[in-house]
Amino acid sequence: MAVTGDKAGEKAGEKGRSGERAVILAEGSDRLPAQTAEDWVTYADHAVVVTAVDEAAVEPDTADPDDPAGAAGPVMREVTLRVDKVLWSAENPAHSAPSSxxxxxxxxxxxxxxxxxxxxxxxxxxxxxxxTYVMALQWEPPRCPPGDEPIPGQWRGLGDESTIPYDGQVLGKGEFEGETRTAEAARSAESGASGVSALDTEPEGEPEYVVLRDEYSGRSAEELAGKLKSTEPVAAAEESGAPGAAALAAADCE
Structure with missing residues (x-):
């Protein structure tokens, strides 16, 4: 299955939507840690406010025997995102923030x-x-896998919690899993999924942290930006897969 901006290794399952329609939900592991402010400032190059302005289906290539038109499976989209505001940037980002x-x-x-x-x-x-959304973005440089076509550089997310709905300038409000919801519904859903409130910490013996997306639900992007600017990255990031540790990346694909 193809990989989206922030996940890898997904499998799909179907979820009903109030008897009206169903959305296929793909589950998988995050590319990088994405739950806390420390995760965002350690692994991301920028945190930005974006608006999705256009989309196009990536239709199967009829000439590709491994991906024939009409075959069952996922059909991806290419979405154009406009950057409305840069909320935070790493001290030495791998790439300057894009305009789109x-x-x-x-x-x-x-x-x-x-x-x-x-x-x-x-x-x-x-x-x-x-x-509109708030996203933590990491620049993935061009890659040149031996024997394969070069892969252009692109912006990627960290994980499923590195994108936050932000309609009406309210974090948590907007589109989520293909449906539109209020910030209050977002807080209720997150609390119900975990069985604890968004401000509860992990059980005794586990590291204590608050999931950033939950903590700032109902608040503004400027408040989130203040949190990021006051948070220090984890020193050992490069050893655990930070942007500078991309061993397969190349500055240029010749």
Missing amino acids: FRWDAYGWHQDEDGGRVEMSGANEPRIEPGH
Whole structure:
């Protein structure tokens, strides 16, 4: 299965939506830690406010025998995101913040008859035109895998919690898993999923932290920016997969 901006190794499951429709939710592991302010400032190059302005389906290539048109499986989208504001930047970002960029996103799951059902990553926004989000972005430089076509540099997310709905300048409000919800509904959903309130800490013996997306639900991006600016990155980041440790990346693909 193809990989979206912030996940890898997904598998799909279907989730009903109040009897009206269903959205296929793909679950998988995060690329990098994305739950805390420390995660964001350690692994991201920038935190930005973006608005999705356009999308296009990435249709199967009829000439590719491994991906024939009409085959069952995911159909991806390419979404154009406009950067409305840069909230925070790393001290030495790998790349300057963009004014706009393309984002690989789930589109639909296509069945054998050609019918399509909307598809989203689980526990994250689907990224739909007309909606606004806050994103932690990491620049992935061009890669030159031996024997394969060069892979252009691109902006990636960290994990499912590195994208936060931000409609109406309220964190948590907006599109999530293909549906629009209020900030209050976001807080309720997060609390219900964990069985604890967003401000509760981990059980005794576990590291104590508050999930950043939960903590700032209902608040402004400026408040989140203040948190990021006052947070220090983890010193050992490069050893655990920070941007500077991308061993397969190349400055240029010749």
